[in-house]
Amino acid sequence: MPYLQVPKGTRDIMGKEIVLWRKVEEVVYETAKNFGYEEIRTPIFESTELFTRGVGEGTDIVQKEMYTFTDKGGRSLTLRPEGTAPVMRAYLEHGFAVQQPRVKWFYLGPMFRYERPQAGRMRQFHQFGFEAIGFDSPACDAEIILIAWRIYERLGLHKLSLEMNSLGCPSCKFRYIETLQQFLQREIHSLCDTCKVRLEKNPLRVLDCKNEGCQTIFQSPSFPRLQDFLCEECSKHQETLLATLRFLDIPFSINPRLVRGLDYYTRTAFEIKTGELGAQDAVGGGGRYDNLSQALGGPKVAGVGFAAGIERMVLLLNKMGQGLHALETLVYLAPLDGEGELHLLVLGRRCEELGIPFYMDFADKTLKYHLKKAQKMKVRFVVLVGKAELQNSLFLLKDMFSGEQWTLSQEELLKKLQEEKNSA
Ligand SMILES: [Zn+2]
Numbered sequence: 001m002p003y004l005q006v007p008k009g010t011r012d013i014m015g016k017e018i019v020l021w022r023k024v025e026e027v028v029y030e031t032a033k034n035f036g037y038e039e040i041r042t043p044i045f046e047s048t049e050l051f052t053r054g055v056g057e058g059t060d061i062v063q064k065e066m067y068t069f070t071d072k073g074g075r076s077l078t079l080r081p082e083g084t085a086p087v088m089r090a091y092l093e094h095g096f097a098v099q100q101p102r103v104k105w106f107y108l109g110p111m112f113r114y115e116r117p118q119a120g121r122m123r124q125f126h127q128f129g130f131e132a133i134g135f136d137s138p139a140c141d142a143e144i145i146l147i148a149w150r151i152y153e154r155l156g157l158h159k160l161s162l163e164m165n166s167l168g169c170p171s172c173k174f175r176y177i178e179t180l181q182q183f184l185q186r187e188i189h190s191l192c193d194t195c196k197v198r199l200e201k202n203p204l205r206v207l208d209c210k211n212e213g214c215q216t217i218f219q220s221p222s223f224p225r226l227q228d229f230l231c232e233e234c235s236k237h238q239e240t241l242l243a244t245l246r247f248l249d250i251p252f253s254i255n256p257r258l259v260r261g262l263d264y265y266t267r268t269a270f271e272i273k274t275g276e277l278g279a280q281d282a283v284g285g286g287g288r289y290d291n292l293s294q295a296l297g298g299p300k301v302a303g304v305g306f307a308a309g310i311e312r313m314v315l316l317l318n319k320m321g322q323g324l325h326a327l328e329t330l331v332y333l334a335p336l337d338g339e340g341e342l343h344l345l346v347l348g349r350r351c352e353e354l355g356i357p358f359y360m361d362f363a364d365k366t367l368k369y370h371l372k373k374a375q376k377m378k379v380r381f382v383v384l385v386g387k388a389e390l391q392n393s394l395f396l397l398k399d400m401f402s403g404e405q406w407t408l409s410q411e412e413l414l415k416k417l418q419e420e421k422n423s424a
């Protein structure tokens with residue numbers, strides 16, 4: 001019988017790659033702590049209605065990409081395709097809107113979308129995101145962008161660029177969409193089939209179509225641009241935000257076609273790219289969602305946030321040659337017989353108490369096996385105990401890099417390992 005395999009679009013994350021995952025996660029936690037954002041963990045599945053209302057009926061996510069199922073109680077549930085709607089659901093459900101309307105939260109975890117799998121895009125994928133709810137100041141949009149920026153910088157991605165746009169409020173958006181639809185109706189013969197459908201259901205989505213025919217239409221000098229339709233309040237918000245970004249020394253460009261696929265975005269939309277590997281890779285994006293709470297039946301609540309995919313980051317870091325050593329084991333404990341096993345496990349316990357990372361193998365293998373394995377693991381030190389060492393309560397320490405070796409008591413050995421660990 002053939003082995004069972006993981007479902008298409010999912011994968012096991014293991015081995016050396018885990019080091020990069022941990023690195024991304026640690027940077028996210030560290031940056032969140034520094035900026036005063038608290039973690040929130042929402043369920044993996046939610047009622048389907050949360051996403052049809054919170055993400056929007058006309059979006060690709062709701063139309064094609066959701067993992068929706070009926071449970072044994074007859075409820076329609078959906079594996080979360082994104083993190084913002086669940087966070088807003090939690091905010092409303094726990095009464096924050098009334099009791100403590102301003103919160104700063106972040107999340108990290110798996111999301112699910114039925115998409116065509118490709119490098120860095122999976123059906124079970126992982127995202128981290130930051131949400132500042134209850135704040136309408138444009139400086140808060142800038143803080144969110146700064147957090148994203150800092151996370152990428154800390155991860156060693158330096159060739160960063162930021163694209164900015166404003167989607168306006170419902171009234172600016174409504175006026176723009178009307179004009180856009182009229183314009184596109186006249187050009188309908190050049191639109192791709194997908195965009196012909198979008199034109200009716202979600203016309204803003206036409207703007208991020210990659211089809212050549214559609215791209216040609218966008219190049220037209222008379223193509224309507226959203227920022228020409230912004231009301232006074234919305235353009236003031238945008239101007240203040242851009243001025244704040246200049247103060248923060250975060251360079252940006254305006255991309256009038258940056259729309260993002262989700263209905264609840266208002267005003268600020270942004271995307272961050274890196275040129276670290278030559279071509280421009282999008283590494284994250286976000287924006288303001290002042291209409292999300294109302295879409296979910298709540299009061300009017302401002303909000304701004306961003307999300308980024310961890311798979312993409314890990315892929316980039318891996319290509320940049322980071323994190324190629326898996327475990328950071330300092331010492332390999334190699335017993336040669338049963339009595340050696342006892343003594344080395346006692347030593348291992350002391351190592352762990354002192355924070356010295358060790359790996360213990362067992363005595364059913366030869367000295368040759370142990371040395372070969374230690375070498376393969378790139379472990380600096382090996383500790384051996386033979387008959388002679390056992391009789392005198394001593395240990396043989398071998399430096400695999402220099403070839404030197406010492407016979408030491410347990411306390412001398414631990415002292416040396418601690419010094420090595422601190423100087424590493
Ligand atoms: Zn407006």
Ligand SMILES: [Zn+2]
Binds near residue numbers: 195210211214
């Ligand atoms: Zn198109």
